[in-house]
Amino acid sequence: MSLRVFGFLLLLLAVVGSGVGVVYARHEHRQQFVALTELERERDELNIEFGRLQLEQATWAATSRIEQVARSTLGMKYPEASELQVIQP
C-alpha cells in the first residue's frame, strides 16, 4: 500500500471518527441539558416550598397570635407583682 493511500485512509478514518465524536458530544450535551433543566425545575419547586413554609411559619408565629394562644388556650398571663420574686446578685 502506498503511503498516499494510507494517508488518505487515515484521514478518512479521522473524519469519520470526529464526525461520530461530534454526534456523541451533541447527544451528551442534550442529555446534560435535560438533566440540568430537570434539576433547575426541582430547585424552583423546593424554593417555592421554602417560601410557602416561611410564610406559613411567619403567619403562625405572628406576635399577636402567640399572645392570643398563650392567653386563651394555654391560660398564661403576665405575673402580678405579688407573684414576682427578685434575685439580687
Next chain:
Amino acid sequence: MRQTPVAKRNNAHFRSPWLDTRRRLLIVVGVLCLSTVALVVRAVDLQLIDKDFYQQQGDARFLREVPIATSRGMITDRLGEPLAVSTPVVSIWANPQELLLHPEKLPKLAEALGTGLELLSQRLAQRADKEFVYLRRHLNPDEADLIMALGVPGVAAQREYRRFYPTGDVMSHVLGFTNIDDRGQEGLELAFDEWLTGKPGAKKVIRDRRGRIVENVDLIRAAEPGRDLTLSIDRRVQYLAYRELKTALLEHSATSGSVVVLEVATGEVLAMVNLPSYNPNARDVELEPGAFRNRAVTDVLEPGSVLKAFTVAAALETGKFLPETIIDTSPGTMPLAGHTIRDIHNYGKISLTRLLTKSSNIGATKLALEMSNEHFHDVLRRFGFGEATGIGFPGESPGVLPGPRSWGILHKATISYGYGLSTTPLQLAQAYAAIGNGGVLVPPTFIHGARNPGRQVIDPQLASTLVDMLETVTGPEGTAKLARVAGFRAAGKTGTSRMASVGGYQKRYISLFAGLIPASNPKFSVVVVVNDPSGKDYYGGLVAAPVFGRMMEGALRVMNVPPDDVPGLLAALPTRVTTALAPPGVDNGLLPAEAESVPDNVGLLP
C-alpha cells in the same frame, strides 16, 4: 407531406407557416426554458440574496427569547424574621385568536377559572384581534395546574411573584407595598426597590405553533434573584408599640397616632407605628383617608412642650444658667408683645429643673428672652430640627424651622415652648436620642448595622445633666408619672399642643411624649404622638405617656435590658422572704461564671 385531397381541403383553412411542427417544438422548449430560468432566479433570490431576511423571519416564528422570572428579595427584621416574602404564583393568559377557534372548550375553562362564561367570552371578544390577554393573575400554583391540565389550546401559564406581608397592618407603613408587577410603590419597598429587585434572565427556546415550549436552546442571561434586606425593626417591639398605641387611640377616641422607637447608640429604628393602618395583603378594601401615610416621617406637628428640653439645653449652653438657677414665673401669666403667655398654674419661683418637671411656658419664655436668636436657632439646628434626617424614606418631611433673622420677640417666645416651628415625630426621637447618647446625634436608619456616623451636638456633660433633669418629669411631681416602668428609671417630657388650622389654633389637641429609658444609660428613645384625643383627657401626660410606659415594659423585657432601678422594683413588690429559686447550675438567668460566684445562701429579697 402528402395529403389526401379531402384532408387537404379540410385543413387548407388552418395551414400557415407558424404552425409547422418544428416551430411548435421550439415554442414549447422556449417556454420551458423561460420557466426554468424564472425558477432559478427565484431560488437564487430566496437562497442567496434575501436569505438573512427569511432566516430571521423563520426564527422569529420558531425561536423565541423568553424571560426567566426572578424573585424579589426578602425583607426581614433585625432577627431575620420575614416581614415581606415573595412567593411564586401563576398567571394564566391566553391567545384569543387561538382560543376562539375552540368555543366548545370555553365553558369548562370558565368554570376552572372561576369567572363567569359570559365575562370570559366578553373579554375574549374585546381582544379578539390581539394575541395576549390575561385570564387570571396571581393564582396558587396548584390551582393553575388544574387549569393547565384541561389542555385548552391557546391557554398558557406564566410564573410571577406575589408579595406577602406576614405582619399585616402592624408593619405596613414602614414596608410599603409593591404593585401587581412586583415593583415597589410605597415605603421601603419603594426606597430599596433597586436593591430588592432581581434581574430577570432570558433564555432562547423553540416554540411550536401553539406557543408551547418544545426545547430550551440556549441560556442568554441567568436570572439574578433580588437581594435580601435586613431592617433594624424588631418585630416584637413593633407589635408592642402597635398594640399599645391602638389601645390608647380607642380609649381616648383619638383619630390617629404614631410611635417611633430608636436605639440610642446606633440610631436604628426599632419600631415605627402609625394608626390608622391598612393590611398590605388586601389593599382593595375601602380605607380611611391618609391610612397609607407613614405619619411618623411624612407629617409635621408643632411639638409643644416637648421642645422645652432643647430650650433648656440652649440656655444651659450659654453658661448664664445652671440647673438650679431660679426663675420667677409668678403670677402664672406674662404679657408679651400684646399677647399673654400662660401657665396652667402659678408655679412661683422655680429652678430650671423644675421648669421641665412642671412644664412652665413662662419659664421657657424667660430663658428664650435671655438668649440671642442666633444661638437658640443654632442649638435647634444642631439637634436636627428643620432638616430631613436622611433616613431615606420616600416623602420624608424636613419640618419647618424659620431662620433666626425672621424671629420677632413673640415668635422666639413661642418657639421656646414648641410653637412656630414644626417637626416630624422621627426628628423628635432623633433629637432626644442625641440627648441620651451623650450629646452625639446619630442620624436614624432603617437598616440593621448601617453604622451612620454621629456628630457631637452638645457637650456630653450637658447631655447627661439634661437626662437627669428630664428624669424628674416621671418623678412624683412630674407631668408623666404614667410613663414609669417598674424597675427602670425613665426620663422624658410630655407635650400637649393645639392643632393649627386656617385662622388660628383650634380646641383640638396633639398629645405627645418623648422619652429615654433606662435613664441611667439610655438605650431607647421613644416618641409617642396621639392626634386629636376627644375624650376628657388630652394632656400628653395622661394620653401619650401611658403608651410609653406600657409599651416599654414589654419592650425592655424582650430586648433583655437589665433593670437599673432594682430598689424601685422591690418596693413595688409585696414583702416576701423566699429561699433561692434554683440550685446552683440550674438556669436562673445568670451566666455559668456568675452562677458559680453566687453564694449558696443567696437570699431572695424580702
